[in-house]
Amino acid sequence: MNKDFINLVEKYYNDMGTKAINIVDYGGGNLSHYKAIKKAFPHLEFNYTIVEKMIREGYHRYIYEVIDSGIKDIDIFHSNSSLQYSRDIDRDLKDIIRLNPRFIIILTVAITTKETYVVEQKNLSGISWYGGKTIPYLFFNTNYIKDRLVGYRQLYHNQNSFINIERAKLAFPDVPEDEFISANMLFEREVCV
Ligand SMILES: C[S@@+](CC[C@H](N)C(=O)[O-])C[C@H]1O[C@@H](n2cnc3c(N)ncnc32)[C@H](O)[C@@H]1O
Numbered sequence: 001m002n003k004d005f006i007n008l009v010e011k012y013y014n015d016m017g018t019k020a021i022n023i024v025d026y027g028g029g030n031l032s033h034y035k036a037i038k039k040a041f042p043h044l045e046f047n048y049t050i051v052e053k054m055i056r057e058g059y060h061r062y063i064y065e066v067i068d069s070g071i072k073d074i075d076i077f078h079s080n081s082s083l084q085y086s087r088d089i090d091r092d093l094k095d096i097i098r099l100n101p102r103f104i105i106i107l108t109v110a111i112t113t114k115e116t117y118v119v120e121q122k123n124l125s126g127i128s129w130y131g132g133k134t135i136p137y138l139f140f141n142t143n144y145i146k147d148r149l150v151g152y153r154q155l156y157h158n159q160n161s162f163i164n165i166e167r168a169k170l171a172f173p174d175v176p177e178d179e180f181i182s183a184n185m186l187f188e189r190e191v192c193v
Helices: 003-012 032-040 064-067 090-100 146-150 163-173
Strands: 020-027 046-050 075-080 101-114 117-121 135-141 150-160 181-189
Touching: 003 032, 003 075, 003 181, 020 064, 020 181, 032 046, 032 075, 046 064, 064 090, 090 146, 090 150, 135 146, 146 181
Parallel strands: 020 046, 020 075, 075 101, 101 135
Antiparallel strands: 101 181, 117 135, 150 181
8 A cells, every 4th residue: 555645635635625536546456545545534525436457347447448438527547556567558648648637646666767668577476466477567767657748747756665575586587686666656737827
């Protein structure tokens, strides 16, 4: 559970007024962040829309499905430890812009000072949401996401080592250990004057 999401909702709580907050959670099908938000703000009303590819039926599978569904005025697009599994990242980033959320919060993505690259994540036995043996996993160049979120300004970027280095070594045996860096990013829509 990444606390940055809770902090964002808290910080902009008043600013968003009393209306229901519209959240789109990409990769949120395990409901971890939905439950955390409900617990942190029991009196606040949410419209919580999930984009989820793997673990459960019944959610939108692509961002464009949310756009096509006519859901409007998204306050927060949120993704924790999920965007690196995108099968078409440039399309997804374009669709995030089309969704036009006020804030985009992208948490726990692997970043690199190299060019963006994709590796097979191995040793998935402990990952219940994915049935295969390996899954493509993106390491993003530090600027990759920011450069594509045209019309958004970055409010913060922070980065730390992966929480579980030993597991990362098993998952990415060909990736040097100093590449195990995870970033959190927050963007806000630029205001047109
Ligand atoms: C590591 S889990 C993170 C789950 C949750 N966001 C959390 O923080 O606990 C990655 C999630 O992304 C979902 N996912 C993987 N590929 C996806 C895709 N292309 N589109 C949407 N969700 C995807 C997986 O099914 C899984 O639920």
